[in-house]
Amino acid sequence: MTSMQRRLGGVCLALFVALILSTPLLTGRPDSVQANQVDDEAALEVIEVVSRIADGEPTTGGGPGIDTPGPPSGVPVVPPSIILRAPEPIAPPPTRELNVVLDWYLSPQHAAFIVARERGDFDQQGLKVSFSAPADPSVPTKLVAASRADLALGRQPQLHRQIDQGLPLIRVATLVGTPLNSLVVREGNGIGAISELRGKTIGYATQDDIQPALAIMLAHHGVTLDDVTLKRVDFALGPALVEKRVDAVIGAMRHVAPFQLVEEGIVPLSFMVEEHGLPRYDELILIANRDHLNGQRDDIRRLIAALEDATHWIINHPDEAWELMIRSEPGLNTKANQQAWPGMLRRLSLRPATLDARHYLNFQTFLYEQGLIQERYPIERLAVDLSAP
Structure with missing residues (x-):
């Protein structure tokens, strides 16, 4: 065999080996790890022989040469394959924490918070939300104003008066939109x-x-x-x-x-x-610190979305919601709370983020005319709709 023939034979065989190596990638057929390792060793041996032929070196037994006959008929040739490693899992975003001080001891009016926690609505939003009842019902919004709590539940009249007193508070959601x-x-x-x-x-x-x-x-x-x-x-x-x-x-x-x-x-x-003389107002609102709102905007928006999901589920499944609540908070399982539950359902806000600006400005005007606040403020100082574009 001339040098030119040897080199042409080597090139042809190399092309053949490359075709064999690419077969699993084209077909996508998985093989066991053990078979992969054996086949890859065989492929390396073939490549080594091809290199020898291309360099004009003689071949030895045990490996296929140009003049070496192929495997016997009927013996399957398993092409070598490549071990494909699964991609590294993508780490989930870190969980954000928010703490909320309730306006009162836990009761049916806090249903959205309880259900959102138990159903995993907060988890789905990447939030870990804790809430607690205050020892003194007058302190929740003051804790928020002092940056000692992220959020608090309160009432609309309270919000107007405390803003007038200089506290950096702002309404971000409404859970109960009628007086209680x-x-x-x-x-x-x-x-x-x-x-x-x-x-x-x-x-x-x-x-x-x-x-x-x-x-x-x-x-x-x-x-x-x-x-x-x-x-x-x-x-x-x-x-x-x-x-x-x-x-x-x-x-x-x-x-x-x-x-x-x-x-x-x-x-x-x-x-x-x-x-008896007092205009309608929002009884249960979520209040944030206005000075920190920009840094907490996304977290609070996610919190409100979770509360909205929970509220709609409560309305659609009132009996299941009640059972979920008393199972997670046994202290709620009283006859009075059970009797109060149907009436409470009618008062839950289905769109807690939505803001009725006219409603807030009109109530502020009433307080001002009654001499209960000293100034009137633009709506941006009073409340915000975080769901607005």
Whole structure:
């Protein structure tokens, strides 16, 4: 065999080997790791022989040369394959943490938070959300203003007054868009109208229950704050009324307080704040620190999206939602809360991020005209819709 023939034979064989090596990539047929290793060793041996032939060196037994016959008929030739390694998994984005201070002890009005946590809606948004009840119901928004909490739940009237006091607060979502606050008295104690509260003792939980709610309601019936005695009872509104330490309480949540009082043997008489001089307002809003909002905007937007998903699921599956809540928070499983649940469902905001700017500006004007705030502020200082483009 001449040198030229040897070199042509080597080139042809090299092309043949390259075709064999590329076969698995074209067909995509997987083979076992052990077979791959054996076949690759055979391929390396063939390449070595080809190199020898191309360089004019003689071949030895044990390897296929140009003049060496192929394998016997019927013996399958398994082409070498390449081991393909799976791509490295993509690490998920880090979980962001937010802490929320509730406005009150845990109750059905906080359903969206409880369900979002238990269903994993927060997890799907990449959030770890913790929430806690305050020891003092007057402090949640103050903690946010002092940068000691990310978010707090509160009421719209409270927001207006605290902004007027210089606190850097802003509304970012609405969970309950109607008033829940009410003035409650015991039936049969000689008080059948608000005008008959003159000279009586009224219990309250926070200063915001007095101004504007109680002051406006009394004034609507010709009574002033100077005509009554005020007694702070914090969370114990119901017990104070049951034990006759007060004649009435302001700040009682209308969706649950009457049922709680009936359990205690009291027949309550409730007066709705919006029916006695106070314009309608958002009862339960999510409040952030305005100075930190730009840095928390995306996290808060994700939180609100999770709350919206949870709320829609609650509306669509009220019985399952109730079972989920009491399973995760056994303290909620009371007769009064169960009775309050259907009424609470009707008040949950289905679009918590959406802002009715006119509603906030009109309520601010009312407070200003009543002398309850000193200035009027643009809507950007009061509230924001983080879902807006």
